[in-house]
Amino acid sequence: MNGGGSEATPEPGGLRAALGGLTTRGRSFLAAGIAAAVCSYVLGQPDLLRVGLLLAALPLVCVLVLHRTRYRVAADRTLSPARVPAAAESRVRLRMENVSRLPTGVLMLQDRVPYVLGPRPRFVLDRVEAGGHREVSYRVRSDLRGRYRLGPLQLRLSDPFGMCELTRSFSSSDILTVVPRVEPLPAVRLAGETAGYGDGRQRSLALAGDDDVIPRGYRHGDDLRRIHWRSTARHGELMVRREEQPQKARCTVLLDTRDTAHPGSGPDSAFEWAVTAAASAAAHLLERGFSVRLLTDTGTSVPGPDGAGGTDSADAAGLLLDTLAVVEHSDEEGLAAAYDVLRGGGEGLLVAFFGDLDEEQAAVAGQMRRRSGAAIAFVLDGDAWHRGPGGIRFATGQVPVAERLRLLRRAGWTALPVTPGDSLTDLWRTAADRAGAGERTGEGSGAAEDGASWTAAGGRS
Numbered sequence: 001m002n003g004g005g006s007e008a009t010p011e012p013g014g015l016r017a018a019l020g021g022l023t024t025r026g027r028s029f030l031a032a033g034i035a036a037a038v039c040s041y042v043l044g045q046p047d048l049l050r051v052g053l054l055l056a057a058l059p060l061v062c063v064l065v066l067h068r069t070r071y072r073v074a075a076d077r078t079l080s081p082a083r084v085p086a087a088a089e090s091r092v093r094l095r096m097e098n099v100s101r102l103p104t105g106v107l108m109l110q111d112r113v114p115y116v117l118g119p120r121p122r123f124v125l126d127r128v129e130a131g132g133h134r135e136v137s138y139r140v141r142s143d144l145r146g147r148y149r150l151g152p153l154q155l156r157l158s159d160p161f162g163m164c165e166l167t168r169s170f171s172s173s174d175i176l177t178v179v180p181r182v183e184p185l186p187a188v189r190l191a192g193e194t195a196g197y198g199d200g201r202q203r204s205l206a207l208a209g210d211d212d213v214i215p216r217g218y219r220h221g222d223d224l225r226r227i228h229w230r231s232t233a234r235h236g237e238l239m240v241r242r243e244e245q246p247q248k249a250r251c252t253v254l255l256d257t258r259d260t261a262h263p264g265s266g267p268d269s270a271f272e273w274a275v276t277a278a279a280s281a282a283a284h285l286l287e288r289g290f291s292v293r294l295l296t297d298t299g300t301s302v303p304g305p306d307g308a309g310g311t312d313s314a315d316a317a318g319l320l321l322d323t324l325a326v327v328e329h330s331d332e333e334g335l336a337a338a339y340d341v342l343r344g345g346g347e348g349l350l351v352a353f354f355g356d357l358d359e360e361q362a363a364v365a366g367q368m369r370r371r372s373g374a375a376i377a378f379v380l381d382g383d384a385w386h387r388g389p390g391g392i393r394f395a396t397g398q399v400p401v402a403e404r405l406r407l408l409r410r411a412g413w414t415a416l417p418v419t420p421g422d423s424l425t426d427l428w429r430t431a432a433d434r435a436g437a438g439e440r441t442g443e444g445s446g447a448a449e450d451g452a453s454w455t456a457a458g459g460r461s
Contacts, residue, residue: 018067018166026059026163033057062163072100073107073128075153075170083177083318086267086276089141090176092150096125097133104128108156108165113140114148117176140176143267145275145325148176179321180272180279183424187288188432190349190374215239250348251290252372253282254338256297259329261355263386268420270385274353275324277378277424281351282320284428286313290349294320298330299337335364342371350375352413356382357404366411376431377408377415384419 022030033056040049076095084090094111098104107125121138128134142148151173157166215231218238231239255278256262262271282292294302302323303316342350350372357365357379369375381401399407401417408415414435416427 015063015067018063018164021066021164021166022059022063023158023162023165025161026062029055029059029163058161059163062159062161066157066159066164066166069157071098071102071104071157071168073097073104073155073168074099075155077111077151077153077172077174079150079174079176082175083179083321085181086145086178087141087143087181089139091137091139092121093135093137094123094153095133095135096128096155098128098130101130103130104157105160106158108158109136110154110156111138111150112152112154112173113150116142116144116146117148117150142178145178145180145272147326148178150174150176177322177325179325180276182283182321183276183280185280185284185425185428186432188429190376190432190435215241249290250293251285252293252295252342252348252350253278253285254295254297254350254352254368255324255327256335256352256354257327257330258297258332258334258355260333261357261382262329262380263382270355270380270382270418270420271329273418274355274378274380275327278353279321279324280424281428282324283317285349285351286317286320289313292316292320294323295338295341296327296330297332297335297338299341301341334361335368339364339368342368348373352377354379354404356380356399357407358399359407362399362404362407362411365408365413369408369412374435375413376435377413378418378427378431379404379408379415380418 033052033054036048036052036055038052040046040052074097076097078093078095080091080093082090092111094109096107096109104125104127107128109121109123109125111121113120117140123136125134125136140148140150151170153170155168155170157168158164215228216239218227218240222240226240228239228241255274257271262269262274264270266272278294282294285292303319350368352365352368352375354365354377365377379401383401405415405417414431416431416434418427
């Protein structure tokens with residue numbers, strides 16, 4: 001009902017369902033009336049029969065009147081905002097309007113919300129005059145990302161004596177999207193930007209003023225210094241040089257979602273840290289002018305196989321965050337599907353968030369490095385993330401993190417370990433420093449060696 005209204009409809013079942021709406025008071029009156037009628041027959045007291053009939057008839061008349069009441073009530077729900085980061089609040093506003101010619105009685109509203117958003121909100125509204133309206137609001141909050149359905153709204157009608165309550169439901173509902181939190185990252189120079197990646201290349205093109213040879217008509221606000229006088233004389237109207245749009249640098253954010261790589265769940269799990277970090281990295285790179293693509297181990301690419309992030313970075317960021325809001329563990333056993341997407345090369349910067357890797361998957365990651373201009377890997381230490389009470393470590397059955405880092409670095413990655421409590425901001429700055437030092441010293445000559453081991457293991461080359 002976000003931005004639109006709908007009218008309440010009675011619950012199916014007709015008059016029989018209405019009889020089921022008798023309250024405790026109504027059932028007590030009905031039972032007392034029947035008991036009084038039986039006693040009047042046994043004792044021969046006709047006056048007691050009249051009392052019994054009155055007691056039994058009152059709740060039945062209330063049921064009939066309430067069932068035949070045709071309240072026309074419209075409702076509208078507004079989420080502000082409809083997309084929120086995890087642990088942030090969203091305000092839900094409900095607007096009830098009486099569109100009939102009769103005033104309503106006491107109304108009770110109940111909105112259906114998932115349990116992770118909090119208890120179901122309930123409101124009691126006094127008499128609403130004909131054509132009048134009432135507005136109420138409540139807040140929802142979730143520490144878990146996801147898409148949650150709010151509604152449908154339920155309206156409970158009651159008679160003035162409290163004998164019967166009937167439920168009428170609205171048909172529409174709304175979706176609240178809880179996206180991962182985005183942490184601000186420092187604006188450091190990443191590896192590969194000096195070779196044509198990042199905003200450095202955009203600035204150089206803009207300052208160089210590469211002009212298209214095809215002019216266009218003058219528009220209000222165009223710089224007069226761009227007027228092409230020769231074309232102006234030929235066409236008889238002002239013509240300006242059309243500037244070439246600088247080519248955006250490309251970046252792929254790779255998120256390892258394998259269930260075997262990220263055991264555990266919950267807001268403090270390693271997988272949720274990786275999702276939050278991927279969202280932060282993607283949003284940061286979009287702000288710096290990169291064309292960002294999100295890639296998972298399943299081979300799923302967002303926003304598309306061409307990796308184009310769109311002309312509006314805000315729209316691209318919203319699309320990536322909406323995707324990360326619902327990403328779950330995958331059943332993939334390896335990273336081969338993601339490698340198939342990257343094997344075409346020319347990917348520019350590659351930022352990966354890996355979980356537990358064995359030697360074969362580390363070799364696959366080495367092949368990915370060869371398909372990109374620069375590669376930065378954040379490797380989550382499974383042993384550190386899965387310590388039990390008292391510091392006991394549960395075995396993960398994977399290669400130790402030090403060995404994983406050695407294999408990735410030998411393949412040319414700038415690889416850093418991630419343990420619980422590590423700050424993504426500090427890791428991002430460290431990665432930039434190490435990547436820059438690696439460029440100056442020529443680090444990463446071992447990519448071919450890892451490629452050979454990957455081929456020997458039976459993988460694709």
